[in-house]
Amino acid sequence: xxxxxxxxxxxxxxxVDLGLPAGAAKALWLPLPMVVILIGATVSIFVTVxxxxxxxxxxxxxxxxxxxxxxxxxxxxxxxxKLIFKEDITPAKADPILFTLGPAIVVIPVFLSYLIVxxxxxxxxxxxxxxxFLWIALSSIAPIGLLMSGYSSNNKYxxxxxxxxxxxxxxxxxxxxxxVLAVVLMSxxxxxxxxxxxxxxxxxxGWNIWRQPAGFLIFWIAALAECERLPFDLPEAExxxxxxxxxxxxGMKFGLFYVGSYVNLVLSxxxxxxLYLGGWESPISVSWLxxxxxxxxxxxxxxxxxxxxxxxxTLFKAYALVFIAVLLRWTMPRxxxxxxxxxxxxxxxxxxxxxxxLTAALKLAFPVAFGG
Amino acid sequence: xxLAEGVQLVAFGILVAMTLGGALGVxxxxxxxxxxxxxxxxxxxxxxxxxxxxxxxxxxAQVLVYVGAVSVLILFGIMLVNKEQPFTPMxxxxxxxxxxxxxxxxxxxxxxxxxxNTPWAISTEVPSGEMATVAIGIHFFTDYLLxxxxxxxxxxxxxxxxxxxxxxxxxxxxxxxEAESEALQLPERPRELVSSVSSVSDTDS
Numbered sequence: 001x002x003x004x005x006x007x008x009x010x011x012x013x014x015x016v017d018l019g020l021p022a023g024a025a026k027a028l029w030l031p032l033p034m035v036v037i038l039i040g041a042t043v044s045i046f047v048t049v050x051x052x053x054x055x056x057x058x059x060x061x062x063x064x065x066x067x068x069x070x071x072x073x074x075x076x077x078x079x080x081x082k083l084i085f086k087e088d089i090t091p092a093k094a095d096p097i098l099f100t101l102g103p104a105i106v107v108i109p110v111f112l113s114y115l116i117v118x119x120x121x122x123x124x125x126x127x128x129x130x131x132x133f134l135w136i137a138l139s140s141i142a143p144i145g146l147l148m149s150g151y152s153s154n155n156k157y158x159x160x161x162x163x164x165x166x167x168x169x170x171x172x173x174x175x176x177x178x179x180v181l182a183v184v185l186m187s188x189x190x191x192x193x194x195x196x197x198x199x200x201x202x203x204x205x206g207w208n209i210w211r212q213p214a215g216f217l218i219f220w221i222a223a224l225a226e227c228e229r230l231p232f233d234l235p236e237a238e239x240x241x242x243x244x245x246x247x248x249x250x251g252m253k254f255g256l257f258y259v260g261s262y263v264n265l266v267l268s269x270x271x272x273x274x275l276y277l278g279g280w281e282s283p284i285s286v287s288w289l290x291x292x293x294x295x296x297x298x299x300x301x302x303x304x305x306x307x308x309x310x311x312x313x314t315l316f317k318a319y320a321l322v323f324i325a326v327l328l329r330w331t332m333p334r335x336x337x338x339x340x341x342x343x344x345x346x347x348x349x350x351x352x353x354x355x356x357x358l359t360a361a362l363k364l365a366f367p368v369a370f371g372g
Numbered sequence: 373x374x375l376a377e378g379v380q381l382v383a384f385g386i387l388v389a390m391t392l393g394g395a396l397g398v399x400x401x402x403x404x405x406x407x408x409x410x411x412x413x414x415x416x417x418x419x420x421x422x423x424x425x426x427x428x429x430x431x432x433a434q435v436l437v438y439v440g441a442v443s444v445l446i447l448f449g450i451m452l453v454n455k456e457q458p459f460t461p462m463x464x465x466x467x468x469x470x471x472x473x474x475x476x477x478x479x480x481x482x483x484x485x486x487x488x489n490t491p492w493a494i495s496t497e498v499p500s501g502e503m504a505t506v507a508i509g510i511h512f513f514t515d516y517l518l519x520x521x522x523x524x525x526x527x528x529x530x531x532x533x534x535x536x537x538x539x540x541x542x543x544x545x546x547x548x549x550e551a552e553s554e555a556l557q558l559p560e561r562p563r564e565l566v567s568s569v570s571s572v573s574d575t576d577s
Contacts, residue, residue: 023375098409129502130428137432140440144412147447151405163451166444173440190505 006122033125037114044266045259047319049076052262052326059330083255091248095152102149103249103256109138110264117270118192120280120310131191132184135271136177139226142260143169146235146245149257153248161244164337165235168225171344172232176222178352179215182359183208183275186371196279198371204283209276211370214355216276218348220321223268225344227261230329234337265325266318273317280310384424390417408450412443426499429508 008029015025050065050073057064065072090096113135118124128134143166150162184190186208187198199206209216225232236244246257273279286306287297295302335343363370394414398407415438422431500507512520 027375098405128428129505130432133429133436134432137436137440140436140444141416143444144409144439144447147444147451148409151447151451159451163448166448170441170444 008122037117037125038111041111041114041263041266042259045262046073046076048262048266048322049079051319051322052329055323055326056330059327080255083252083258086251088251088253089248091154093154094248095154098148098152099248100253102145102152102245103253103260105145105148106142107145107256107260107263109141110260110267113138113267116192117267118196118274118279119314120307121193121197123280123307123311124193127191127193129189129191131189131193132180132195132271132275133190136173136180140169140173142264149249150245153245155248157241157243158245158247161235161241161247164241165228165245168228168232168234168340168344171341172222172225172348175218175344175348175352176226178349178356179212179219179222180275182212182215182352182356185356185359185363186211188371192274192279196274196281199278200281201285201288203281203285203288204278207276207278207281212276212355212359214351215359216272218352218355219275220272221348222344223272224325224328225340227264227268227325229265229325231332231335232340233329233334234340265322269318269321269325270314272321273314277317278313280314282309282313380424383420387417387420387424390414391421404450405447408443408446411446412439415439415443426501427504428502429505 011029011032012022012025015028016022020028053072053075054064065075068074068078090099115125116128116131116135118127146165146169147162150158150160150165153159183195187195189195189198195208199208228235235241236246241247246254249257286309290297290299290302297303359370391414394410394417397410398414401407401410415434419431419434419439422428422434
């Protein structure tokens with residue numbers, strides 16, 4: 001744990017030098033990374049919404065948003081302001097408490113999951129031992145919020161949408177967890193930092209995608225299903241269910257669903273890049289390049305370059321995946337609910353089980369390549 | 373008191389209040405949907421207590437299994453069969469409520485007395501914390517292998533039973549020759565047996 005920059009240590013030391021007690025300095029540090037990550041996650045919504053609009057426009061040979069800011073980059077801000085100023089309507093026969101709680105329960109776990117997303121060796125809110133398992137657990141809370149909002153809207157389309165969302169989420173959680181388990185098996189740890197470190201050292205050749213191609217596909221499909229993106233957006237299938245569980249929502253409560261879905265998309269892309277695409281590692285290992293030109297790894301300027309490159313690499317990989325997700329949404333037809341459940345239970349689940357067993361066997365056979 | 377201890381104390385107070393309040397709400401509220409949602413809240417606050425006890429893995433497993441699976445399935449069950457019907461008010465319903473209350477208070481008193489009187493062997497070892505995942509795994513595959521495997525067999529039995537019930541091939545809804553009384557029927561449309569449907573379609577083709 002000596003490589004990389006210790007921002008916390010230097011911040012606390014600077015404050016202690018100014019005359020603050022160590023405990024107060026630590027307490028002042030605590031909220032900083034959380035606020036930075038919260039702002040980062042919120043900004044990522046704007047970027048993703050803009051990407052979604054521009055890419056969908058390109059896929060349909062339109063221009064897309066153009067007048068709100070340069071190249072339409074402020075379109076998402078305009079959307080957000082519109083949502084804030086809209087009247088907040090609760091249907092007369094809806095259940096007001098559950099109707100208000102539902103969107104919050106959908107959004108909070110998504111933001112909480114950013115706890116474990118690392119952008120560098122020390123650039124993570126907490127490096128807890130259960131790491132990726134915490135994310136799986138948190139992502140299983142969202143269906144409760146969806147069921148809650150579906151039920152409390154007192155609308156049959158909402159209820160159907162909520163039930164579909166819960167069914168879909170439960171079905172695709174299992175192949176997803178099994179795919180993660182195969183990765184964990186190779187890195188001998190649930191911690192996201194250890195998972196990235198296990199892929200480091202050989203540049204692009206060391207990434208898990210080469211050792212877990214099936215796992216990568218399973219995880220990506222399941223992640224799309226968990227985010228309710230096309231081709232898996234059955235809970236809000238417009239042609240069948242109006243808008244599913246969000247039919248009765250307006251204003252900022254609808255905005256919370258909107259925020260939740262886009263933050264969840266970015267989060268899933270980040271997790272895929274951490275699990276399979278080497279996280280903050282560059283395609284050509286920076287430490288190898290440094291040793292080639294004879295610079296020590298502890299040189300301050302090199303550490304700064306490595307850290308900023310790491311953040312850029314993580315975001316670049318995540319947004320490349322977001323690009324693929326958006327492209328998929330605008331080029332794929334939606335599948336039926338029975339096809340969705342069949343695909344999840346009868347195809348993805350057996351394939352992910354076989355993938356897990358194969359990984360275990362390969363780990364025993366070739367401990368060098370598969371993390372013995 | 374350091375910062376960490378203060379945070380732990382406040383968090384403990386909030387979590388206990390949430391657990392107890394939620395649990396009382398589960399039992400006392402009339403609306404079963406509220407009870408089910410509150411049950412999810414109780415499970416979540418219990419996982420918070422596990423985090424305070426340095427058991428991160430157990431806390432995450434609690435959220436995954438109880439909040440993410442059990443609560444969702446309970447809600448699913450309620451929402452698939454729940455049809456709002458006015459209950460006919462029963463005479464002397466308070467007798468049952470008083471009896472239930474008495475039994476619950478007695479149980480609570482009994483458990484409190486036994487908890488307070490038992491000389492607990494409190495371990496002085498340092499909590500394993502981050503290494504707990506490894507320790508749990510080792511226990512599962514050595515000295516606790518049999519209970520672990522038995523639990524999985526139990527789940528398999530439940531799985532197969534659920535499939536048999538859902539397919540309705542072997543157990544017909546109504547026994548032949550006797551009409552079911554209306555009080556025992558579920559408020560949903562009667563369905564034909566899978567076997568009879570398939571035989572009809574066979575003759576059609």
